Amino acid sequence: MQSYSYILWIPLLPLATFVVLGLFGRKYLKTSSGLIGTLSLLTSCLLSFKAAKQYFFVDGKVDGIYQKIEAFKHVWLQFSPGVSIDMGITIDPIAVMMLVVITSVSLMVHVFSLGYMKGEDRFATYYAFLSLFTFSMLGLVLSVNIFQIYMFWELVGVSSFLLIGYYFYKPSAVAASKKAFIVTRFADLGFLIGILVLGFYGGSLDISTLIQKFTTVQSPEYISITTASFLGMSMLTWGLTLVFVGGAGKSAMFPLHVWLPDAMEGPTPVSALIHAATMVVAGVYLVARLFPVFSMDAHALDIVTYTGVFSALLAAVIACTQTDIKRVLAYSTMSQIGYMMFSLGVSRYGGEAGLGYMASMFHLFTHAFFKSLLFLGAGSVIHLVHSNEMKDMGGLRKLMPITHIAFLIACLAIAGVPPFAGFFSKEEILTAALHENTLVYGVALFTAALTSFYMFRLYFSIFWNKEADVHGEHHGEGTWTMKLPLIILAICSVGAGFIGFPEFVTSDGAGIETHMDIASMAVPVSLSIVAIIIAAIMYKNANEKPAKVATAFGGFYRAAYKKFYVDEVYLFITKKIIFPLIGQPIAWADKHMVDGFMLMLGNLTAKISAAIKGMQSGKVQYYALYFFGGIIALSLLLIYIWK
């Protein structure tokens, strides 16, 4: 077997780029930083493809099963024998798949940004942050140790904070970046507790060891974690649920999704990278990484399923009403991630029952391409129109033909129209759901129809609807660096579905056979097409129908437009309940008790020293007097008291 140690370079190159650009970028590499970042990422990307080729086609498979390989492992912090934080690289089908997805999408974003961010004052800083983000994400997917995941998880959080808040002179961007950071950080608290619970009962933080211990029913660790219970749920359920809370925070699952729409304040290519293909699927990846353990606990899987399916539906409904094109895309991302989540939830471990797992990973893979294409396309549109609002757009198909075609392909892909990529993965998800849970299947079907509707609402509003009113001169679709990624991603969005995914990525490593029958495909596809036609009727030409429909739905429409008041609920809870009842008493205690005690110590010392500093008069004879006085006192003590 060939060595995989070169994989170490895949995350290290972006890290090196971050260091170089972060230190010297603004001063010395102002114009070349984009090129440096792109080239370094291109190398990473080629290495990822090499790794994928080697793993999937040369030596990853032993006895028909893809093996989990630990290419590199370094014990970093050893707490006790068995419990240590390691830094390492693990290679298995999902890790390799994620490597390919992250590096290729990130490369596209790097190239696109060359045109989109041109002339920005902090161009080098932007590329430094992009590299930092790519490094963290790559480190996350390659982790061997659950604590290593946690560290890279936080790094991903902080770099996304930096990127969302890139336009730091805009108050809304600052607020959005803080919101994203605080919400995901809050979720990560759950993740940390979950890690500690699993680590405590499993006696290890190593992922393979944990999986091996918790999936062996006779092992003492499995028995102890399933017998211990808290508030009526076993500790295994608690641990996994808390880990899932962390994942739900990053993946914007209800009710922790509030940060994602606001995060659209960042530059659009950043949204394509972070909020389409990489960071938001980190939660899905986390559940998939620990899936053998999740599959041992039906309750945890149920939580994953229902959170996923509810988020998918909720986001789809909200997406139908939003007018900011990036927000529509943000909600559609949330909805698609909901798909991936519930698909994991309805899956079981191994063999044919692991169809949902495969489908989820498949959807993650295809979604990464068409969603980043949608975001980059939206970036092109925004670059031309200088607005995020749908009402400022319309009729752009003649001005930007390449963007138009690419966007159409991505919309068809996300709508699940054959033969585009999304069709295959969505079909697998629906099949998996149908086998396991009819309720979930029904909701998923309805959501799929909604997805087609709002995506084509977006498409028609941008490219048709009315005549383009971009007056004066405009710069068309931008430079070739902005067109090329669109074309490549469009090709991927068409072709990604034809990869024989079930053969490569499955829950247990062995390939599975999938059979698509016409009957089960007919329903979702026809629903999608009907939804597209409805969208075409309503939005292809400017008319009164959308307004009428909105009035017909009345309160429901307004609630959806206001995102079902989730933000308001959060504000109410924080401002009206947490701040006055918890924050203010703590602030009072901090100010008057903690600070007061410290002030008292300081004041006391100052007073005592002021009182006795007169003794240090500088007159040497007084010192002699004190000295003799001391001797006399000591003599008296020794003579009369301590005889």
Place this chain on the structure above:
Amino acid sequence: MNEVPLEHILIVSTALFFIGMYGLFTRRNMITMLMSVELMLNSVNINFVAFNKYLYPEHLDGIFFSLFIITIAAAEAAVAIAIIINLYRSHRSIDVDDAAEMKF
């Protein structure tokens, strides 16, 4: 010949010691203070010699000690006078109250 009792000698040495101490505390001139310190040292010398003679006439330890003290006193006088000269050079005075800068 009637021997002088030990107490008398002790009274002398105590008187000498406190005279030295009084001088050390009251005089501002550093040379006088140095002389006062010498008085105190000599009172200790007297004590050593007297105790040696009256309590352990067969030993010589006390006498050795007083010899050491005399030697050290000589050395100390040299150091002290060097300090006094330096003080004079910097302050144009050998009054200790003029050299009171090292205070709070």
